[in-house]
Amino acid sequence: MIGCEEISVFFGVFGKRHRKAEKKDNPAVTHMVPNNLITLLQNGEAYFPAIEAALDRAMHDIYLETYIFEDDTTGRRIAEALRRAALRGVKTHLLIDGFGSFGLPEAMVDSLEAAGVLVMKFRPKTSPWTLRRRRLRRLHRKIVVVDQTVAFVGGININDGLDFHGQPSTRYDYAVSVQGPLVKAIHDSARRVWSRVAWRLRPGRVWDNDRYTPSTEPAGLMQAAFLVRNNIRHRRDIEAAYLRAIEQAQCEIILANAYFLPGSNFRHALVDAAGRGVRVVLLLQGKMDHPLLHYASHALYGSFLDAGIEIYKYHKSLLHAKVAVIDGHWATVGSSNLDPFSLLLALEANVVVDDESFAIKLKNSLEEAIKMGARRIGENSWRAQSIKLRLVSWLSYGVVRFMIGIAGYAPGKLPGRAVPMDHSA
Template identity: 40%
Template sequence: MNLQWRSGNRFELLENGEQFFPRVVELVGQARTEVLVETFILFDDKVGRQLREALIAAARRGVQVEVTVDGYGSEGLPQEFVQGMTEAGVGFHVFDPRPRLLGMRTNWFRRLHRKIVTIDGRIALIGGINFGADHLADYGPEAKQDYSLQIEGPLAGDLREFAREALAPVRGRGPRLRRREPPQASPYEEGAGRLVLRDNNHHPSDIERYYRAGIRAARRDILIANAYFFPGYRLLRDLANAARRGVRVRLILQGEPDMPAAKLAASMLYEYLLQAGVQIYEYCERPLHAKVACMDDSWLTVGSSNLDPLSLSLNLEANVVVHDTGLNTALRDSLERLIAEQCRPAPLPARSGRKLRRMWTGVFVFHFLRRFPAWAGYFPAHRPRLKTFQAKEFDQAQVQESV
């Protein structure tokens, strides 16, 4: 498929599961011909069961329904959960199903981390929200803060075409994507957007390159909220250079992380960024799961990609980059509210430890960030592989035998 800028789109920002989940169920209920769902995590909880019932109802009224989950993220689904869908005619696919070894999961690398829903080729949703109750506030202190984007227009058609072609490994071939190209200049038309991918073939660094292009083009303001922040050296350098040339650069990172190691990794970068003039805020209300950014008055991105080695060098990811003033304002307003009400400024390392921290960052961390994309090629790699399950076929033994 031809990935390019599409004009004439309409967008709506959806914040957290309270807005996202009802919208998905509503749109699935309105579908007439096709529903495609890709997600990293689908849980057998109140959210997953509600989606399951909507998908079953759609399939029973003749809609073609295809669901793809990641074999690592959605490993624990029970047989009964999947069987009810396949018996109703839902196509159920698992990306990279692998057996446990001595009780440990073995499919650590090359995860399908995308979160895409398309309805009849006319409406699409993309973002960072998985189908689990931990994206709802009533889940408690561990409920996640995140965003998704609803798209109507030509860009929704591109997401549908991509999601459709991503099922091609079931039929023995891969998506027909154009090879790597430089970040294209935007037409700067209101409502213009394009799909940006990261894969292990033709688009290994596209999302990072579009982030960097947006940072370098910014003249006034950069505001990034990202759950797992440990990007490559070049992106860090672009952020620091933007702050030094007078751009207000603000980062919202995890203050109450679901994975403490993520906060530790990000904190190793604080001194370098703070000394360049970057403002860093830690979100402390609950775990931050967002993967969004807005720059100046119209540029923004929403998607599944974190700014860490897994997302930027290993996982299969999908973002959209958009030029839309109204959407930029809506996202910026939400992030400004987080800063004002639920964040604290990140502290500089204590003076007694700053010399050691500077040495650690300079010698190890930055060397790692310079070299990781090349090193990632040594991790286990394989072609995108899907296992499709038919009625009464899915159970954990089948998953393990499929490898």
């Protein structure tokens, strides 16, 4: 059997030729940008010092987008870095989601604005009692761009990440820092979202007319792409990139995802990959923070186990990662879960990296997490679970499907529909 090492060599030799041919046949193929340096950052312990240092080096402009910004130790630390930047004349933009950051005190916002930080809320009107799609479309991206020379993309919110019992946790999550030509695409995306939100809040007012041109100098040798999901032109880009990589997989697929309830196309792609001999590994949430989604996802386990897919539940801390490694060279890190909220409604952002060294580093990290903090679900033990638990799982899945319809997504019209959820992902 051909191993992952041989697969990596194959892609190293023939990958460029294959991608050129694929672009001609498929205009939707991911556009990879060369000459980048992508650095993997695991958990807040690596992420927050990196972005704080970048904010303190800023000289021109800053864009920070996040779903959750809390008034806790981490939130105050990053807020002070933003204040320091604005006070020394850096044009500083902070965009937070109206639902995810609902509890952010006005006093903190006032303090930021007094220092010159431009602060806006994405869809500030929220209601827990509506399933209208407009209210459920949230800003779920986690992006920082500094001076258009370095960017950060991932799944880590601006908060301490407390666990269920109120203890500081090493919440299991990832982000990447990006240097090189790809930073321009990330900056342009952040600037567009900021401008659109500003126009909606105060039509006719010019919030950002800066035409500063970033450097596109090479920073490394990595090929990478910046992918977004929005409700305009990029509704399926992240999901499509996953599906293409899964369908082309020849050796191994490792997915780690906090909220896992993908549509039928995605599920079939994983089962088909396992059927052709690809090792498929799912590292999923072991702690129950959203019961409905937790039990609904369990309804899918039987078919995955039947196909030979390995399922591991992470219990060491709260799993918040949204990453994947395929065939030892393709990897993605970002904010997009594989659930209906991320795939159908929210604004999301992922970085895809086609680089063996980066992929191996992420793979090693995931394998260590599986070894030290996860338990495998055995097919026999899964089959032996009580009728009550099976019934709860299928009832939850049914509720999910019902909620799709009342939210405006008819199951028969679009593939793989499931309930949009507002959660702290």
